[in-house]
Amino acid sequence: MGIIHTSRIKSPWIMHFDxxxxxxxxxxxxxxxxxxxxxxxxxxxxxxxxxxxxxxxxTGPVNRRTARVLKNxxxxxxxxxxxxxxGTCACSGGVFHxxxxxxxxxxxxxxxxxxxxxxxxRPEAIIDGVVLALQKLAQAQGVAK
Amino acid sequence: xxxxxxxLIAVIVVPIIGGLLAGIDRKITARLQGRxxxxxxxxxxxxxxxxxxxxxxxxRMQFVWIYGYLVFMIACLVFLxxxxxxLLLVFLLGFAGVSFALGGFSCKSPYSHFGANRELLQMLxxxxxxxxxxxxxxxxxxxxxxxxxxNRSEPLLASLWPIFIxxxxxxxxxxxxxxxxxxxxxxxxxxxxxxxxxEYSGPYYALIQLTEWYEIVLLxxxxxxxxxxxxxxxxxxxxxxFILELFIDNIAARxxxxxxxxxxxxxxxxxxxxxxxxxxxxxxVS
Ligand code: SF4
Numbered sequence: 001m002g003i004i005h006t007s008r009i010k011s012p013w014i015m016h017f018d019x020x021x022x023x024x025x026x027x028x029x030x031x032x033x034x035x036x037x038x039x040x041x042x043x044x045x046x047x048x049x050x051x052x053x054x055x056x057x058x059t060g061p062v063n064r065r066t067a068r069v070l071k072n073x074x075x076x077x078x079x080x081x082x083x084x085x086x087g088t089c090a091c092s093g094g095v096f097h098x099x100x101x102x103x104x105x106x107x108x109x110x111x112x113x114x115x116x117x118x119x120x121x122r123p124e125a126i127i128d129g130v131v132l133a134l135q136k137l138a139q140a141q142g143v144a145k
Numbered sequence: 146x147x148x149x150x151x152x153l154i155a156v157i158v159v160p161i162i163g164g165l166l167a168g169i170d171r172k173i174t175a176r177l178q179g180r181x182x183x184x185x186x187x188x189x190x191x192x193x194x195x196x197x198x199x200x201x202x203x204x205r206m207q208f209v210w211i212y213g214y215l216v217f218m219i220a221c222l223v224f225l226x227x228x229x230x231x232l233l234l235v236f237l238l239g240f241a242g243v244s245f246a247l248g249g250f251s252c253k254s255p256y257s258h259f260g261a262n263r264e265l266l267q268m269l270x271x272x273x274x275x276x277x278x279x280x281x282x283x284x285x286x287x288x289x290x291x292x293x294x295x296n297r298s299e300p301l302l303a304s305l306w307p308i309f310i311x312x313x314x315x316x317x318x319x320x321x322x323x324x325x326x327x328x329x330x331x332x333x334x335x336x337x338x339x340x341x342x343x344e345y346s347g348p349y350y351a352l353i354q355l356t357e358w359y360e361i362v363l364l365x366x367x368x369x370x371x372x373x374x375x376x377x378x379x380x381x382x383x384x385x386x387f388i389l390e391l392f393i394d395n396i397a398a399r400x401x402x403x404x405x406x407x408x409x410x411x412x413x414x415x416x417x418x419x420x421x422x423x424x425x426x427x428x429x430v431s
Contacts, residue, residue, distance in 0.1 A: 004197035010190040038180040040171075043187050049339045051201065051346035054194070078347045079199040 011043040015053035021060025024120035025087035050076040061089040074110040082133040155226040163358025198347035210248030217241035228292035232279045249341040260341030263328040270409040271315045277417035284424040300372040307420040311413035322394035
């Protein structure tokens, strides 16, 4: 189990899903992948496919349409998986809170492991969020052992 | 040494070399793009992480084909290290490709079907050139056996350099590098979700990566055959070819599938046929 355990922490593949964000948080997530922040240093790769992902990075508030899609995507990610809500909207609904078509934060639909607040969340904060998620994963496995 | 032990050692050592090459690939690509890049052992982390993930099956047949892909690729490698018949090696490589494409066809996802169709197009573009390469080696040596290549004092590259150039184009297609990465592509620049690999997850995706590592070493081994005596020159040439592919990958954009077939046939087939015709004319063999 040892080497698989270490590898999990060294290679988190993320999948980015945009519920109905204003696109502010999305470009910050993409900024993490650019040469300036270069998250591939930590083995983080952006996959376009939930079946290859380990970490779901979700931006924007959940609305009635995307809730179904989000649940579907969550079910397709193989275990062990982590969910990170990026941006105030994804945490609580943010400026879209109480709109007629908005359900609220991501945690209304799928369980969230790490919240990254900010409007828009800074790339450093997003990277911190992924690291925190991995620490949580490592601890959870330590307890399980 | 006993051929069984040679084969066994090759089957164990080759994925390690292949994984390191894949890591060097990612590192050099990152440096070319002005990034720091992941550590060289990153592909191994990815591999073991995938092994530890849960198994999600979309179709059971798919796994039979994916094991077939791995087994045929290992068979090719055994043919190469035991210096057996190069024509059979090319056929086995074809079987491996077909298994992979059938694996893509065996589940219902349209992305996977697209990828599999494109994989077949890729085979259409490289398979004739590989066959003609085997024929060219026969025309030069009078035998399909790889061991004969090692017995020659003069390298194959001297008389078969047009075929060697065609083989470099094929290498780009086989390694799925731009401008030919049409059936699927590697990290962070995916098209059609992930093409033929869309439906594989967890340990099965790890198997595909393992097979790709075998494939890198196998193809570089075939390239090294063109300077088999002494072998270290051939290995250096193969490594140079690998680095060249990385540069091409980073400066080229993806092209369409039809263009790929036209290009590889126009360049590859013409070079191979001219080369073989020249050999026969010079030798006067009927
Ligand atoms: S948190 Fe701010 S930047 Fe992000 S999606 Fe919401 S409104 Fe846009």
